[in-house]
Amino acid sequence: MDQDLQSIVERLNALDISEEARAILAEALKSIDKKFSLTDFKLARTEKVKKTTGILLEETIEELQRKSKSFTEMTILLKNAQEELKSTRSQLLQAEKMASLGELTAGIAHEIQNPLNFVNNFSDVNTELIGEMQDELDKGNTAEVRIIAADIFENEQKINYHGKRADAIVKGMLQHSRSNSGQKEPTDINALIDEYLRLSYHGLRARDKAFNATLETDFEKDLPKVNVIRQDFGRVILNLFTNAFYSITEKKEQGKDNFEPTVSVSTKKADKQLEIRIRDNGVGISQAILDKVFQPFFTTKPTGQGTGLGLSLSLDVIRAHGGSIKVETEEGTFAEFIIMLPL
């Protein structure tokens, strides 16, 4: 029994009270003593719980600290991986640019050779004409001199025109391979498409002498200029033409009778959008792979012939221009890519 209670019990025994009252008081004291020991027990138990909780809390904090640390480490790893991915992506993009430049080289050589021939030829003619002009001047034949002068002037304009044509091709080629992303600028889309159609066609012709195709163009006249990054958009167009030519070549190799390989391109203004359609009557795309053609690294070409990035990069470029690209096809009959660009 508690000490204080014990002394109360002793004092109680010394008091002169009735036995009955003594018994009641003794009973009450006993009950108080019971409650005291119960409280002591509960207190001890709570103390134990508190201790355990403290330990658990410490462990939890430690665990959290560990987790936070590994989380930070993971974030750093993730960031590194992201940067690596970014650099790989830009390397791939550059590789794809260089690959498509390779496709263009033969076409470019042919396209530059033609205007240069004209420049040289008309310049030779002018040299001859100036000689003749001097003869006529000596004879005092002013009428003839005037005619010759008019011819020289006309030839001079041709020299200038074809010189500029070669110049534009070289500029376009440099722009095509430039690695930094260019600025959007108002562009004559019809002219851009026509340029790349010729380059890719002649490029292919130069590498494969047997290759031939009918090219059909249906350009809407008086189109407003469209804001595009020229080299990016040019690459999209080039890729679509390269694919189209590849497809008709495949079909030609199947040896179908009466097959006239044809690639056609059209532009049309529809609402506030520009619609570009590039169509070929080649092998088409089977339904089984139709939803994969825009996926990176997907290609139907034999290993080593295609990067599988052409259409995937094209999709990125078109989306960056706020436009869309889709394909309509029938296996063995045709494939048509439709680009919509906001005007």
Add this chain to the structure above:
Amino acid sequence: MKILVVDDEKDIKMLFEQRFRKEIKNGDVNFIFAFSGEEALGYLSQHVHEAVLILSDINMPGMSGLELLQNIKQKFVAPPTVVMMITAYGDAENYNTAMRLGADDFLTKPVDFRLLKEKLKLKI
């Protein structure tokens, strides 16, 4: 002499007219121009036996110069038409194909007009 020149480059017309201005003025030659193989065949079927000599580019969209050559040699047999091929790609394959299809001569671009004139003189 009537000569049909086939090339998809339209300025070839002005160039030939300038290069041969003396010959044209003297009435030695008369040039007709077609800007595709299809156009050339169309002209030939409408003006049978008029053009005695055909100068054709090989590398043209649509019907190539070689296909045109094949067509001419099959369809316009008598009197035999002289066909000279001109190409930017002076490779053996093009040359052999042209010769197999019956080309009478083979020139490479850029055209050496002095040489061409000499060759034409021999054909007259």
